[in-house]
Amino acid sequence: DGSKIYYTLDGSFPTNNSTKYTKEITIDKTTVIKAIAYKNNYLASEIVSRTFIVGRTHDVAIVSLSTNHNNLFGGNGLLTNYMQESERKISFEFYESDGKLGVSFIGGTKLTGADSRKQPQKSMAVYLRKEYGQKEVTYPFFEDNEVNTYSSFTLRNAGEDPFEIRIQDTVQTNALKGQMDIDMQDYRPVVVYINGEYYGLYNLREKLNGNYIENKFNVEKGDYDLIKYKDATEGT
Secondary structure (H helix, E strand, C coil): CCCEEEEECECCCCCCCCEECCCCCCCCCCEEEEEEEECCCCCCCCCEEEEECCCCCCCCEEEEEECCHHHHHCCCCCCCCCCCCCCEEEEEEEECCCCCEEEEEEEEEEEECCHHHHCCCCEEEEECCHHHCCCCEECCCCCCCCCCEECEEEEECCCCCCCCHHHHHHHHHHHHCCCCCCCCCCEEEEEEEECCEEEEEEEEEECCCHHHHHHHHCCCCCCCCEEECCEEEECC
């Protein structure tokens, strides 16, 4: 309908300076395709992102993160300069283990954790915000969880002990579920790809913040205090 489509194959966000779509695209390795449409006198379309995994199958769900290379791997990238607290724009795609797309959106990511940032594989928090296009997403990431709407969650690398705790942490949490009258973050094992490259096994977890408290316990902001170590991250 008079639109021109531009796309990228390296995870970066496309513009009208990217490759123009004129013919079919051949994919022979795992690739993220991002596309945008332009039309004279119209706003640009939303960016659509899809990951095509070639030569590999998984028994768990798949998360694909993609963004401009320098956001994560450049001299000031999150994964190379890992003590910084800045947030970078990403595309997030969630696929069930059978390859079916569950949800896709543009959001932001920050590194999370303390000493675990020194591990080769970093923990990352994912945020939905109005400035990226949507403030929350509704999808049943966690089986039997009454909460299906999220504004943030965490991809956890198992902390400072990725070889032992990676399994124990989640298994013990799951074993206690329903056995004790305490709250527990839900989790789900996933594999993560970044810009089409395999980045390892993670635990997708609910993020323990104000939105978690409000959604899980149906309380209003200002009606609770959330304290981490000795500081209040919500309330006083």
